[in-house]
Amino acid sequence: MSRAFDLEAIRAEFPILSREVNGKPLVYFDNAASAQKPNAVIDRIANQSRTAYANVHRGIHTLSNETTEAYEAAREKARAFLNAPATENVVFTKGSTEGINLVASALAGRIQPGDEIVLSIMEHHSNIVPWHFLRERHGAVLKWVGLNADGSLDMDEYAQAIGPKTRMVAITHMSNVLGSVTDMAEICRLAHDVGAEVLADGSQAAVHMKVDVQALGCDWYVMTGHKLYGPTGIGVLYGTDEALDRARPYQGGGEMIEIVSRDRVTYNTAPHKFEAGTPPILEAIGLGAALDWMTAFNHDDVIAHENALYDRAYEGIRGVNGLTIHGEAPGKGAVLSFSLQGAHPHDLAQILDRYGIAIRAGHHCAQPLMEHLGVSATARASFAVYNTPAEVDVFIEALAKAREMLV
Structure with missing residues (x-):
């Protein structure tokens, strides 16, 4: 029997999610690089x-x-x-x-x-x-x-x-x-x-x-x-x-x-x-x-949750002037890579970190792909089972502020 998908209970199992970064609650969107660990593993x-x-x-x-x-x-x-x-x-x-x-x-x-x-x-x-x-x-x-x-x-x-x-x-x-x-x-x-x-x-x-x-x-x-x-x-x-x-x-x-x-x-x-x-x-x-x-979880529940987070983030940023989302294939995973014209991905990541948001910036160990995309690097937000819609909203708002500062 599968465990019920209770997001609040899931988050409580990850001790690192209770910390703050730069005085803000941690929003960890660097999951494609490495995910956080639940108490069960620790x-x-x-x-x-x-x-x-x-x-x-x-x-x-x-x-x-x-x-x-x-x-x-x-x-x-x-x-x-x-x-x-x-x-x-x-x-x-x-x-x-x-x-x-x-x-x-x-x-x-x-x-x-x-x-x-x-x-x-x-x-x-x-x-x-x-x-x-x-x-x-x-x-x-x-x-x-x-x-x-x-x-x-x-x-x-x-x-x-x-x-x-x-x-x-x-x-x-x-x-x-x-x-x-x-x-x-x-x-x-x-x-x-x-x-x-x-x-x-x-x-x-x-x-x-x-x-x-x-x-x-x-x-x-x-x-x-x-x-x-x-x-x-x-x-x-x-x-x-x-x-x-x-x-x-x-x-x-x-x-x-x-x-x-x-x-x-x-x-x-x-x-x-x-x-x-x-x-x-x-x-x-x-x-x-x-x-x-x-x-222990129903796999479909987890995937639906992650995809909903991606869709929320995608809809929140896709209309931003000068912003390009890389990769929109049907059935793709919950990984959102993007570029903002006039702003280096490293600068975006550094500003988002001030708001407690962890994303990845760089070539993501995929330089042939960067060459194909015509960029030297991208910013990447990637979502996991413990992320929340509210965190996505914080990310969208912080990205808008970063754009105002950089572009």
Whole structure:
């Protein structure tokens, strides 16, 4: 049974929301960068540290067994969250960035000069730079897919970009700048038709959408804990059985081995062969608590709330002279990026901070997208389950005052 959506009760679970910034109540609209943490997560990490902490898997004693149970229970929660077939398909990482690097490293051993990797121009740098490594070091060719006028992925251009030389398609499931949602199931279908693997960057989508990796059909899917109301330093890489089996280990040592001798080494099975060394134990347990907290609500209630906040903000600023909203694709997530003619986004963010409002300003680790948009940076307000309509109104009013000061 789902928990009732009570906004006041939800906000009471986030202690940081009671503080003031520059003498004003905190309005935290930087959720696409990192979300705040509820007491359920904070307390779970603290209680595990206080009562049952040890290293996992190899211990025989009680504390190690209890910690291992909590750690592996978190893996099962991640599996259920993504609807992965089994826990063996769930690799814990430091975050989405490490997950993508792991996949790129695994692919490196099979890349030949001229092999192609297909990206979109709205990718986060974390889903660009690892593929540049393969371009620089192995002769891979990067092919770029553009956008339609509304900020949606140009699927016709995508269909033309893939072909017999395509080895990997690495595309965001939801843009961190535009909020645009890609048709990942169709992306996967077309890629598999030419024998390519697909990595979906779910860093934003996992927060705002219900994700079913089996229905999407992707070979790889990454998400990161700190955007999911969980800790930093923890993320999840999903891989199909086939993708994990053919991928070589990313790092060596510790948990990823079966036997080590002077002249040979044999590797553990997935997911452990990708989890070298002492893992992020408390962080994984904290992520499990965050996923429990998120899934206690009816997903449709949460999405409706976030979309209502976005719609309120959109309607409140779209008529402002000189203001451009970037990304208006149907079905987009609750991410509002905008530019104000004559005002640098950093100046906007600094003035809004005086009113207690936290937004993000810059290129958002998406410089190819900024080039496409014809700007060096944008301002971005992004919404979460704990934000309120009243906060949106404060944002709209403060933005009007900032415009008066800057333009």
